[in-house]
Amino acid sequence: MAVGKNSRASQTNAAAFGASAQATATNSVALGFNSTADIANTVSVGSSTNQRRIVNLDEGTLSASSTDAVNGSQLYQTNQLVASIADSSQYFKVDPATGSISVGINPQSSGANSIAMGTNSVATGANSTAIGPNSSATYENSAAFGNNAKATRANQQVFGTSSNTYTMPGVTSRRSKVAQGSPTHIVTSNANGDLAAYTPAALGLASTSDIAGLQSEIDKLGQRDRALTEGLASVASLAQPIILPGQTFAMRAGWGGYDDASAVSLTAAGVLARDLLHSGSGTLIADAGIGVARMRVRLPGAQV
Numbered sequence: 001m002a003v004g005k006n007s008r009a010s011q012t013n014a015a016a017f018g019a020s021a022q023a024t025a026t027n028s029v030a031l032g033f034n035s036t037a038d039i040a041n042t043v044s045v046g047s048s049t050n051q052r053r054i055v056n057l058d059e060g061t062l063s064a065s066s067t068d069a070v071n072g073s074q075l076y077q078t079n080q081l082v083a084s085i086a087d088s089s090q091y092f093k094v095d096p097a098t099g100s101i102s103v104g105i106n107p108q109s110s111g112a113n114s115i116a117m118g119t120n121s122v123a124t125g126a127n128s129t130a131i132g133p134n135s136s137a138t139y140e141n142s143a144a145f146g147n148n149a150k151a152t153r154a155n156q157q158v159f160g161t162s163s164n165t166y167t168m169p170g171v172t173s174r175r176s177k178v179a180q181g182s183p184t185h186i187v188t189s190n191a192n193g194d195l196a197a198y199t200p201a202a203l204g205l206a207s208t209s210d211i212a213g214l215q216s217e218i219d220k221l222g223q224r225d226r227a228l229t230e231g232l233a234s235v236a237s238l239a240q241p242i243i244l245p246g247q248t249f250a251m252r253a254g255w256g257g258y259d260d261a262s263a264v265s266l267t268a269a270g271v272l273a274r275d276l277l278h279s280g281s282g283t284l285i286a287d288a289g290i291g292v293a294r295m296r297v298r299l300p301g302a303q304v
Helices: 072-089 174-180 208-237
Strands: 015-017 029-031 092-095 100-103 115-117 129-131 143-145 157-159 186-189 195-198 249-258 261-273 276-285 290-298
Touching: 208 249, 208 261
Parallel strands: 015 029, 100 115, 115 129, 129 143, 143 157
Antiparallel strands: 092 100, 186 195, 249 261, 261 276, 276 290
C-alpha cells in the first residue's frame, strides 16, 4: 500500500504513507514525507539523512514478555540506576585472576585469595584477611580484625589493638563447659597479648589430685601432732609417790598440760615385802578421754 505523491510500497505487506515515502522491504512501514523503510519488519519515520523523533509516547510496559516501546522518562530512570551502580561498584572489586576481594574506600587486596574490607584496609599476604579501617594483614595466612588491627607474622590472628577489651559471654556457659570436656588448660598471655594454653602441671601449679594428696598428708601430720601433744601432757602429769619411813603405801595425784592437751594422773606405790616395792599409776588425758595405767616392781638391788 502506498499513499501520497511519489510514495512506493514495493514488497509484500509493505506500506508507505506520505509524499515520496518508500517501503522497499517485506512487512516494512514508512511514515512521513520522504521516509524510507528498507529493513524488513520495521517502521520508519524518517530516513538516514532525515531523522525524526517520536513524541508524546506513553510509557511502555516493562516486563519479561513486553514488546512495548519505552519513552524518554523510562530510559532516564534506567540511566540513573546504572549511574548509581557504577558509583557503588568503585567500592567493591573482585579480581578473578587472584581471587582477591576489596570492599570500601581505598582497600588493597593483592594477595592470592585475600580479602580487604574497610577504609585503607590492606591484605597483601596470600590467604590473608583484613577487616576494619586501617587494618593490615601483609603476611601469609594472617588476619587482622578491627580498627587499626595489624598482623605482624604469618599464620597470626589479630583482634583489635592494645586499647581494646574482649568480651565472650558464652565462655562461662554450661554448654561451653560440656563442649570443652577434659583435660582443661590454662590460657596465658605475654606483654604483647600472644596467647597459649598450658596444663596446670606445666605451669608448676598443683592439680586437684595433688591438693587432695597434700591434704591427706597434712591430716596425718595433724593426727601425729595431737598424739604427741597428748603424750607430752600425760608425761607431765605423772607424779612419783613418796613413801616416808614407817609407811608401806603412798598415792600421789598429778596434772600436766601441753599446748591444747591436759592430763590428770594418779600414782600409787606400796611395799609388798622387805626390799620389794610395787607401784602403779593411771593417767586420764582430758581432750581425748584416754586412760593410761602402768605398774612397776622394784626387786632387791634394782633401781626404781
